[in-house]
Amino acid sequence: MQAVIKKKAIELLESGTVNRVLGWKAGEFFYDLTPAVFTTPEQIEKDFVYSVFSGANMSKYLIDESKKEGKVAAFIKPCDGYSFVQLQKEHRIVRENIYAVGLACDGMCDMREIREAGIKGVTSVEEDGETLKIGTIYGEKTMAKKDALLERCVHCKSKKVVDCDEMIGENGEENRDCGRFDEVEKLEAMSPDERFAFWRSQLSRCIRCNACREVCPACSCVKCVFDNPNSGIAQKAAASDFEENNFHIIRAFHVAGRCTDCGECSRVCPEHIPLHLLNRKFIKDMNELYGFYQAGADFESKPPVMNYTTGDAEPSIVYARGGDK
Amino acid sequence: MQVDKNWTPTIVAFCCNWCSYAGADLSGNNRLSYPANVKIIRIPCSCRLNPMFILRAFQRGADGVILCGCHPGDCHYTTGNYYARRRMTLLFSMLDYLGIEKERTRVEWVSAAEGAKFAATMNEFVEAVTALGENKRLEDFRCKQ
Amino acid sequence: MQRIGVFVCWCGSNIAATVDVEAVADALSKEPGVVFATNYQYMCSKSGQDMIREKIKELGLTGVVICSCSPRMHEATFRKTCESAGLNPYMVEIANIREQVSWVHKDKAVGTEKAIILGRAAIAKVQLNTPLIAGQTPVTKRALVIGGGIAGIQTALDIADAGFPVDIVEKNPTIGGKMAQLDKTFPTLDCAACILTPKMVDAGQNENIRILSYSEIEDVKGYIGNFDVKIRRKARYVDEEKCTGCGTCMEKCPMKKVPNEFNMGLDNRTAIYIPFAQAVPKVATIDANYCLKLNTGKCGICSKVCLADAVDYEQKDEILEEKYGAIVVATGFNPISLEKFDEFAYSQSPDVVSSLEFERLMNAAGPTGGTLLRPSDKTHPHTIVFVQCVGSRCDASAEKGKEYCSKICCMYTAKHAMLTREKYPDTEVYVFYIDVRTPGKGFDEFYRRAVEQYNVHYIKGMVGKVVPEGGKLKVQASDLLDNRQIHIDADMVVLAAAIEPDKSARPLATKLTASMDTNDFFTEAHPKLRPVESPTAGIFLSGTCQGPKDIPETVAQAGAAASKVISLLVKDNLVGNPCVAKPDELMCNGCSSCEKVCPYGAITYEDKPFRGPNRTTLIRRVAVVNPAVCQGCGACTVACPSGAMDLLGFSNRQIMAEVDAICK
């Protein structure tokens, strides 16, 4: 796959279709790839990497990249693709300045899963079929790829690239039975006290580093309300339990209906808080109450929070849903 | 849960200007009483209610927050309460998901003609929140020690 | 920091009896920013207002808090007061300590404490108020009247008389409405047609009035002074310009079995028809549901016999787009369907009729030419039972009927009874009533005449059951005064059906964004002080669409609505509501979330240059709100993820300040 993508990237540059390529740049240890803009075939030959660690959703970079001189090539995985379309719907990226190459994807790996499996001091990772061969300073280890997948890939909701100029690999299909709401359902089945305890134990670890927000393609505000001193709710640290809750509730609410469930928030959280479970709760509720909706799946639909029907459920439906009293 | 007998909850009621605020006025006109813990904030329309305001009220020590608006279909701005309805449904569900007692939040549609309903709703809501006791899960305790 | 003055009103004893006004003023005087606090007997009185003005000037107040009655009552008053003292009117906030405190809390300590808290909330809000200046928009000097009954006609005539053009949109082929179907009118017994038809003719001939009959409102956009209305002109398959109303087509039309709605279905009409002789416009209409030509393609007789060549089977609905400055709703009423009242055998016997049907049976232009005959066998009825309150004044818990009093039934039943006895003295007339309500000029005298002069049998009690049996209607009833059961063998039973708003009113209200009550009557802006205005600016109410009324009341209200419209249309410009949405361009993402929820289409976007970092220029898409179109609902403010969109007068920070003040 990497070879094909590199060839395509070089071809696009050399043909003058684009003057830049947005891709993943090699780091120190195979896994620590950094999004980067490549401008020459030499750079691509040398540093461009596409591997099981190319998980970062690149669509947010296109907000700035698409406003620069000339055209940029972007490689869009299915989950990135939803954000890519959603950002277009929100007029945040200039589509004409992008050459989008869709990538078929069968899952990306998470270094955290490998470390949590007890594999330390990793210096190299090689994909060998369904197995990862992992070189460490303490000797070579192996791990099944499926055990090292990112959470969002374990519950992959779609292998379909919604919008691209060409595909590498076969475009796939949506999978609505991906089990991505299982965790939400487990929480819903708990008692309110258990849920409260669960979320306190999670959110109390929040250090308000804003990684979730900065990586989120839906959180692309010019200035976040939490940074805007005039908003009345600006805060720089979660200075109380309330502020921890407040930040995450409001953030989830602000992206509700626009969140494509790309899972980046949970991937990047340094404290490993399962933030995607907040977004998924909104998605699940909206699906159940207002009909299935996938943000970024099309160019026309209105997000459920910006829409209504006269026969919508009353808020009192909440009293009858979700867990016991 | 142990409830202090002298304790009364703080209730913030957001009322849309056109129906529910007028409904509250009517309940005053008709001398229909409801507990004084209920403090009304006038907003132009139920769709003006930002979830931020509800959380803010809980942060500052409110024990219950209720939104009153025109009945669906009667919004002065045609569609405002439809949006409010979706937003509040989702927000309440999220608060419940976080383990916040769902009985602390409520939406009622009260028309300008429903003074009696306004008073009855408030009586009932205050009773429900009193039974729950103090809001401890969303309050900001920084200045309460 | 603002310099705030606090004025606590006693409202006589309305507030002062249950709120310690002095304690409230004292407590509020200690709030940061408050430089003056006082209490006074009537803040809204001239001397109260003078005091406010004086203090503004003397102390250089930048904000004013009035603790008084509801802002819905006197906010405008106090804003004007402050404005006249040179303070921006939007620097005034009202703490509602009457409706929300003194009238609902009996305990003085409790009330006083709450009043102080509400005062603090108002002070906290004023701290963040900014002077607002209302924008101005031009007024389209033309009115639209929806509904062509007596209410619509009268309103249109009055507006036209003041020199403004008016369009009447009537869904039926002719104007005239319910009044055209009536025989005589109470309490004077003058003939309805004699007083109505001249007005219809006036309307038809008035050069300022255009009658758009057989038309309906398709869509309404815009706002006071600037409504854009789409009117569907339904195809009547007859060219209005050419038709002379000669009636030849009606004579020749082979389809003669169409129930005649003008006569309440008591007889038939043809498929091409003019509803009644005095119809305005007097133009034929083809009923597409029955016309043979339109349904089968065969016939075409009317076209052949029409000398004016007016028939056009190809006619299509047309959409007319017009601009108006004001809209008057005059959609009127209908009697309720009596299907659910089968205890009165309405659907079992043709001799059980509604009052409006009875009205047609008595009418000289009616199906029987004015001779009272039983619909079943066309014989003279000798015993007639009138039942009042059928479907009116029902329990809220009842499955059928209305809670309200339909207001007109007592009087028209007295009229029917009297006319029957006058014309047919051999007829026994019984009226079953719960109460007889006659509060109107000459009403009680009229009713007493029916009882005393005409010997109508008024019986207090309800009819329990009517059973058709052997050509008679067996009426079982109770006499509550004598406390006994009564059985009457009647020839006819007349049901005084409750009246309800026309079915077209509810969808119309949605299009107009005008509010309605639970009974589908339009809500007035204030039940006492603004009875002919809808809360939606620029929408006015005329006639029974607002509540049950008799003819003189309807005409009076029609005139009142017209005068409101006129006083709007004489203005060249309207001063808008400055409490509108305002985006902070620096924060705006241009994501279109706000646009998606705006019910008025007030938000557009433009690409604007901004100063970027390091002397660069960035072009950004940002939201622009048209303040003349925005009505200030605030839907956009919540949809906006970046908080760029805020609402002037009800800003995020103002509302949060109120929340803080209440919860502290």
Added chain:
Amino acid sequence: MKKISKAKIDELFKAISAKETLYIPVDDSEGQAAFIPYAEGLKMSEDLNTVRSAKDLFFPQVESLVNFKMDGKHIEIIDAATEKKPFVIFGVRACDARSFDILDRVFYYAEPKDSFYIERRDKSTVVTLACNAPEETCFCGAFGIDPAEPAGDVSAWQDGESFFFKANTEKGEALLAGLPLEDAADDAADKVKEDIRKITAMLPLKDLDLSKFGPGKTQELFNDPAWATLSESCLGCGTCTFVCPTCQCFDIRDFDGGKEIRRYRCWDSCMYSDFTQMSAGQPRPTQKERFRQRFMHKLVYYPDMHEGLFSCVGCGRCLRKCPIHMNIVKVIKTIGEEK
């Protein structure tokens, strides 16, 4: 040197916590290690490092400085400082131990002195723990830190059976004196140290070249074009600064609780767009300037002011936690590249 068998470590913890609050690294439900007060039943984390560094215990993320009580138009000022109790931190790694030196120079010795920080430092006893299993992200060696010989009031080592302790300061002596420890030979931990050094010799980042950085390099490095390309990927979140043991910037904010206002300080990040924002605007208008500031401060400005001491300790937290894997090693390698 003292020792205790590993099986008895709980006894040791109990003994310490009986006298003072004891902080040890513990895994939470998600396997994230953090220093928390010891309580019976808690197990020490086996992770190399906590997610957040040990600096939290001296320089917490949020701390009240002063309170204002409001009564109408009157304001009363209340000192928010409360007397701190003595405490022990157990299991601090060599890198974090060095970070205390770096923070001390800012909060402890330099004017104005930070009384909150000083009190905590004075009342703490730091027990370090040598790193038996350094990871690929470790590069403390580049800053002259030896994970086999950690500093602190007490240094500790572990092998399969025992923990070994050596007091380095009077505070350390005092701590060890009262504990149920056995005596051990002075060279008892030498085997452990040797093993550790064998591993550190294999670490991929051991040869990180810092020669391009240090005092006086501002002119040379400030306008390096690589800052633009490196910062391009930076999202502008504060993860690196908040997990960093040496980042020391804070902001001061007020919380208005209605009747009382709390003035508190909280960590700030130079990566944020509103960091040190002034009425005239942001002195570092784009992410390039902010990004450059962070690394120049660690590698040039701080050494400029503190005798060449780098304010990075090579703990590797930012290498693991950066959402897009941009980090100080990549900066050192790219900017430090021979041109």
